[in-house]
Amino acid sequence: xxxxxxxxxxxxxxxxxxxxxxxxxxxxxxxxxxxxxxxxxxxxxxxxxxxxxxxxxxxxxxxxxxxxxxxxxxxxxxxxxxxxxxxxxxxxxxxxxxxxxxxxxxxxxxxx
Numbered sequence: 001x002x003x004x005x006x007x008x009x010x011x012x013x014x015x016x017x018x019x020x021x022x023x024x025x026x027x028x029x030x031x032x033x034x035x036x037x038x039x040x041x042x043x044x045x046x047x048x049x050x051x052x053x054x055x056x057x058x059x060x061x062x063x064x065x066x067x068x069x070x071x072x073x074x075x076x077x078x079x080x081x082x083x084x085x086x087x088x089x090x091x092x093x094x095x096x097x098x099x100x101x102x103x104x105x106x107x108x109x110x111x112x
Contacts, residue, residue: 002080003090004031004097030054034074038081048074062107069100 001009008031011024034051041047051074052067053060063070073096080089 002031002035002093004093007094007097026055030056034077035081038074038077044075044078047078051077057104057107065107066100066103069096069103072096073100 005028008024008028012021012028015021015024033054037051037054038047041050048071052070053063056063056066056070073093076089076093076096080086080093083089
């Protein structure tokens with residue numbers, strides 16, 4: 001398991017918030033899909049295009065609002081596919097995940 005998967009799994013298993021636990025479980029699926037896509041798609045521009053809409057928000061209706069945070073995350077996954085088990089790349093993924101997650105929560109709160 002990658003550090004991000006471990007982090008999300010911990011939230012899914014231990015969070016007292018149903019919303020946080022549910023979102024973490026969904027995120028695990030998305031993160032694994034993104035990792036698979038990054039391993040299969042060598043072209044970074046194609047990966048950016050294909051990975052942008054894999055369900056980051058419900059129905060991807062608000063995903064475009066997160067493009068500025070998502071593209072660096074996708075790029076970090078591309079770098080991880082090229083050099084697996086690189087601690088610097090894994091830390092970059094974690095940092096970019098946190099930036100994406102914070103922005104997404106702000107977007108999702110406006111949906112309530």
